[in-house]
Amino acid sequence: MTRQDFITRLRAGLGGLPPTTVAEIVGDYETHFAEALAAGRSEAEVAAALGDPERLARELRAEAGLKRWEAERNPSAAASAVFAVLGLGAIDVLILLPILLSIGGTILGFFIAAVAMFGVGGVLMVAGPFLVHTAPAAALILAGLGVMALGTSFGALATIASVGCTNALVWYGRLHLRLLKPALEPQGTAT
Numbered sequence: 001m002t003r004q005d006f007i008t009r010l011r012a013g014l015g016g017l018p019p020t021t022v023a024e025i026v027g028d029y030e031t032h033f034a035e036a037l038a039a040g041r042s043e044a045e046v047a048a049a050l051g052d053p054e055r056l057a058r059e060l061r062a063e064a065g066l067k068r069w070e071a072e073r074n075p076s077a078a079a080s081a082v083f084a085v086l087g088l089g090a091i092d093v094l095i096l097l098p099i100l101l102s103i104g105g106t107i108l109g110f111f112i113a114a115v116a117m118f119g120v121g122g123v124l125m126v127a128g129p130f131l132v133h134t135a136p137a138a139a140l141i142l143a144g145l146g147v148m149a150l151g152t153s154f155g156a157l158a159t160i161a162s163v164g165c166t167n168a169l170v171w172y173g174r175l176h177l178r179l180l181k182p183a184l185e186p187q188g189t190a191t
Contacts, residue, residue, distance in 0.1 A: 013057025
């Protein structure tokens with residue numbers, strides 16, 4: 001494979017990453033090729049030593065997604081990290097997807113419950129004294145505030161759980177990369 005073939009396939013595999021990140025990664029590999037050619041190695045030897053550009057692109061995308069999560073800590077970065085880790089292999093999707101769906105569904109349920117509790121508490125606090133004439137107004141207002149506080153607590157717990165799950169997935173992705181890297185590295189031929 002030539003340098004241009006390798007770089008073209010690598011660039012295609014990195015599609016979806018920010019253009020500056022793609023340019024930086026491609027620039028690093030261009031430099032690697034240039035240094036190896038200056039040392040007397042052929043383009044085919046360098047490309048063979050680097051391995052499959054699509055596999056390399058998947059690993060680089062996963063690493064970029066994990067770094068983005070560590071830097072930004074927002075829902076978009078979390079989704080990027082989750083999909084980057086899932087993109088490492090089809091077996092992982094079969095193993096992780098049911099687990100992630102159940103955990104994600106539970107956390108989503110907690111978020112929905114939090115919003116519902118906050119809304120019910122607000123209605124109870126504002127409209128309760130006008131709708132329920134048998135209970136003291138102060139008790140209804142305090143009960144509404146209590147339900148709103150409970151909803152806020154549920155939302156905070158769901159946020160903590162989602163950050164913890166994303167961190168666990170990032171840890172799994174890094175472990176996955178460390179464990180698979182020796183197996184995926186091109187093996188030198190014994191002479």
